[in-house]
Structure formats: structure tokens, C-alpha cells
Amino acid sequence: MGLAQQKNAARVVIVGGGVAGLEIATALGKQRLPHNASVTLVDADSAHVWKPMLHTIAAGTRDLAQQQTTYLAQATDAHFAFQPGAMSGLDRERQEIILNPIITDDGRELVPARRIGYDKLIIAIGSGANDFGTPGVLEHCYMIDSRRKADDFNQEIRLRMLRSMTDGKTLQVAIVGGGATGVELAAELVQLSESAEAYGALGKAAKFQIVLIESGPRILASFPEEISAATQKRLAALGVTVLLNRKVQAAQADGLVLDGEELIPAGLSVWAAGVKAPAFLSTLGLPTTRGHQLIVNDDLQTADPNIYAVGDCASYTLPGESTPLPPTAQVAHQQARYVIELLPKVLDSTHAYAGKGFAYRDFGALVSLANYDAYGSLGKFGLFNGGLIKGRMAMLSHIWLYRSHQARLYGFWRGGLLWLVDLINSRLRPSIRLD
The missing domain is CATH 3.50.50.60 (FAD/NAD(P)-binding domain)
Structure with a gap:
């Protein structure tokens, strides 16, 4: 592959290594994407645990070391790249995500703040508990x-x-x-x-x-x-x-x-x-809900066609329904499968490609x-x-x-x-x- 081809290769960046993000990175990394597109996963943590299992880790009835998937090892096995860091912002004009510096517990800066360029961005950073502003x-x-x-x-x-x-x-x-x-x-x-x-x-x-x-x-x-x-x-x-x-x-x-x-x-x-999504999502210049979820269309795209959102941080309402899908692992997995099927076709198309639309089945x-x-x-x-x-x-x-x-x-x-x-x-x- 020549230098010109390398420079023109599309950059797929996935932020968040939860159920949806890690499944997308693994599936896309294992297949040969059109035009030698690269796949990069970004996460603030070093390993993944299936979210519905976290309560067993908290109680100690399951061993964390046995149940976690280390991102670096998974990246090697599935042929994608891993970058540690927490996303804090987005430069849509330059198509770059902004990552916070990595700081140790004793205050040392290990890695300075940096930027990672993308052509297609998938935000899958999940959600956290919502304290509703309750004091203490x-x-x-x-x-x-x-x-x-x-x-x-x-x-x-x-x-x-x-x-x-x-x-x-x-x-x-x-x-x-x-x-x-x-x-x-x-x-x-x-x-x-x-x-x-x-x-x-x-x-x-x-x-x-x-x-x-x-x-x-x-x-x-x-x-x-x-x-x-x-x-x-x-x-x-x-x-x-x-x-x-x-x-x-x-x-x-x-x-x-x-x-x-x-x-x-x-x-x-x-x-x-x-449940609420990270607050910084409401500062990206994209439509969000009151709970900071990114609002997506039938192809799980945000208002920016180069940016997708899946899982708990995305808000999608099925046609004919009045409320969005719940933030569950089931929804995250089905949305991941849709993006895995859709994105190679988008990358291979010379013009705007619209999928058949995400369809959810309640199991x-x-x-x-x-x-x-x-x-x-x-x-x-x-x-x-x-x-x-x-x-x-x-x-x-x-x-x-x-x-x-x-x-x-x-x-x-x-x-x-x-x-x-x-x-x-x-x-x-x-x-x-x-x-």
C-alpha cells in the first residue's frame, strides 16, 4: 500500500468501550473495511466489563480479573488500535476529538491533552447514575x-x-x-x-x-x-x-x-x-436531550452525518412511539449490530448512503x-x-x-x-x- 493510499484511508474512531463500542470495534477490526479504513477505540479505562455484571463485581461474588476484557489485548486479537483517554470535546470543523490529559492519582501528568482525527465517529460512551441534584x-x-x-x-x-x-x-x-x-x-x-x-x-x-x-x-x-x-x-x-x-x-x-x-x-x-449521559455531550453543538443523550435518526446518526451515537448515550425514538428506547444492554447490542452492517457500506459508497433504518426487536x-x-x-x-x-x-x-x-x-x-x-x-x- 502506497503512502498516498495510507493518507486517504478513512479513519473510524469509536469512543467508549462498553457493550456497543467494543462489539463494533471488534467486528469492524476483524473484517477488511473498504479502502483500508482504520479502526481506533478510545476509552478512559483500561478494560471492559459487561455492564449488567457490575453488581456482582461490586459485591465480590465474581472475580473482576476473570470477567474483564483488557482493551490492549482485545485490540491486538481483533486488529484495531486502542488509545487511552477521556473525551472532553469535539472539533467538528477539523474532525477531531479532544481528549483530557491522563493524570495519575498523585497528580503527575502522564499524557498531555491531545486530539485524534476521524472521518467517521461513533460515540458510545454509555451513561451513569443520575443523582438528580440531591445534596450529599x-x-x-x-x-x-x-x-x-x-x-x-x-x-x-x-x-x-x-x-x-x-x-x-x-x-x-x-x-x-x-x-x-x-x-x-x-x-x-x-x-x-x-x-x-x-x-x-x-x-x-x-x-x-x-x-x-x-x-x-x-x-x-x-x-x-x-x-x-x-x-x-x-x-x-x-x-x-x-x-x-x-x-x-x-x-x-x-x-x-x-x-x-x-x-x-x-x-x-x-x-x-x-440514568444520564455525560454532561459534556451537551456542549458539542449537537442536539441532545435533558439527560445529555445525543438525538439520532433512523441510521443512528446525529445532526452531523459523520457522527453516530449508540447505546445509553444515544436517544432514539421508534417511528410511531412517543418515548425513546430504554438505556439497556439489549438496545446497545442491537444498535451495534446495525452500525456494524451499515458502516462498511457507507465507507464504500462514493455518495451519501442511507441504510434501511434501525429496527428494534424487544426480546x-x-x-x-x-x-x-x-x-x-x-x-x-x-x-x-x-x-x-x-x-x-x-x-x-x-x-x-x-x-x-x-x-x-x-x-x-x-x-x-x-x-x-x-x-x-x-x-x-x-x-x-x-x-
Whole structure:
């Protein structure tokens, strides 16, 4: 390939290595794109964890090292480039993204602020919890919406378990948000407590009292009412206290202040309510929602035809619908598949290319209560239109979603080997993180 060809090669840049971003980078990197286009993934972190699994990392019921995908290793295997850094801005005229400098914990600047040029840009930076401006949340509550934050919470809860062993006091954990993340974290913490008991004095002393606080009339509001009721009943049987129709007014070091000035004491507070995209997206000069999501068209393009947005940071409303698609891994995966199919055709076209339009199929939703139970609603199509599943069938369906994601990243055989390794480790290693 001559120098002129190299200079003219299109540059595909993907910002965000979550479900959508990493699947797009892997698929495009493995195929030969038209005109030798290059693929670069940019992310502020060094590794990826499937987001629906973060609550297990936070509780320590799964090993972070086993479940993460390191970007540099994946880039080598899938033939794309990886650049570390957090996007902070966009120069649309020069077609460059702006990255913050990389700073160490002790304040040293490892890498200065820099720019990366693109011809086609895919923004897939996900979302985080929304504190709704509630006083004290950022100072006193943990969030588990990223790999690093989930690991930080896990380190802290293990320290608190050690303290409980020495002072004999019960640790109360308050979780704000009765969506899937809050519900699943509550169940995982119950499993952590019960598993710890098998390891001697630490477990006997480190009992939890878990309070789950939901501002609405029921938990799992996006699920059918039957699943919400069954899940709440199961949580109660596991010892979790569920408070409904209660809003958090403020967070303090010693707990959460609810409406009516009632204080819920808590040694640890977790904020798992609400979803919002990074605020800087609203400064890029592109239309966004109040939650900073980039508004996209049927081809998942923003107002700039060279910039696409997918996953939690994108807002797309299906034709005939009044509300946008929810920020779920299912939506992110389907949008990724559409971009993977569309982009090579766009790059190969000498004129503006319009795809057939993104079509979403609702395959239902699942919630897993650790090893205790699981519930799911089936998609609204086919023979099982809107049906419900529970127990082992729902658990296996939840596992299959994760293993399918791994297969898309590593391939069928390597993904299967990773599943086998996990099964072996579950028999040989402690069931919870104890280091």
C-alpha cells in the first residue's frame, strides 16, 4: 500500500468501550473495511466489563480479573488500535476529538491533552447514575456504573466487613433505586453475607441489614407487575427491607434523609437510581436531550452525518412511539449490530448512503437475584408473546446473554473455553472475593 493510499484511508474512531463500542470495534477490526479504513477505540479505562455484571463485581461474588476484557489485548486479537483517554470535546470543523490529559492519582501528568482525527465517529460512551441534584450524594454515596466504581465499592465493603468482625456491629447498607441494578445488588449482598459465613469468624460477624429505597409505587417499574410483586416477596424472604414511595432528600455520612426528615441509618450508601449521559455531550453543538443523550435518526446518526451515537448515550425514538428506547444492554447490542452492517457500506459508497433504518426487536427483560432466583418477561413477538419465565429457566437465559456477548468478542470456541474456565474456577476458588 502506497503512502498516498495510507493518507486517504478513512479513519473510524469509536469512543467508549462498553457493550456497543467494543462489539463494533471488534467486528469492524476483524473484517477488511473498504479502502483500508482504520479502526481506533478510545476509552478512559483500561478494560471492559459487561455492564449488567457490575453488581456482582461490586459485591465480590465474581472475580473482576476473570470477567474483564483488557482493551490492549482485545485490540491486538481483533486488529484495531486502542488509545487511552477521556473525551472532553469535539472539533467538528477539523474532525477531531479532544481528549483530557491522563493524570495519575498523585497528580503527575502522564499524557498531555491531545486530539485524534476521524472521518467517521461513533460515540458510545454509555451513561451513569443520575443523582438528580440531591445534596450529599456525590460525597457520601457509592455508585457502581463503571468497572472502577464497582471495584471501589467492593474494596470498601470488604474493609467494613473486617471492621464488623472486630467491633461486632451489624453493617447496614442502603441502596437507592429499585431498578434492576439496585434489586440485583441487594440480592448479591445477601449472597455475599451468607457465603462469608462459611469462612469462619469474619462471616459470623459480618452480617448485613439491607434497605432498598424506591421513589415509585413498585420496584422494577419497567417489568410486568407480576414480576415486581414476586421479586419484592423474594427479597423480603432474603431479609431485604424494601421501602416504596419514599424519596431521598439528602445523603449524609451516617445515612439517608427521606421525605418527612426520616433518617435511614447506613454505614454504606449506594446510589443506583436514574440514568444520564455525560454532561459534556451537551456542549458539542449537537442536539441532545435533558439527560445529555445525543438525538439520532433512523441510521443512528446525529445532526452531523459523520457522527453516530449508540447505546445509553444515544436517544432514539421508534417511528410511531412517543418515548425513546430504554438505556439497556439489549438496545446497545442491537444498535451495534446495525452500525456494524451499515458502516462498511457507507465507507464504500462514493455518495451519501442511507441504510434501511434501525429496527428494534424487544426480546424481553431479565432480573437475577444472585443464586436464589430469577425472573424474566419474554418479548412481544412469536409464540411466547409477553410470557413470563422464572427460576432455572430465567437464570439460564441470563447466563446465556453474557456468554453470547463473550462469543461476539472472542469467537465461539474461545468464548466457550472461557465459560469452561469459569465453571472450573467456581469449583476450585472461593465463592467470594476474600483478598
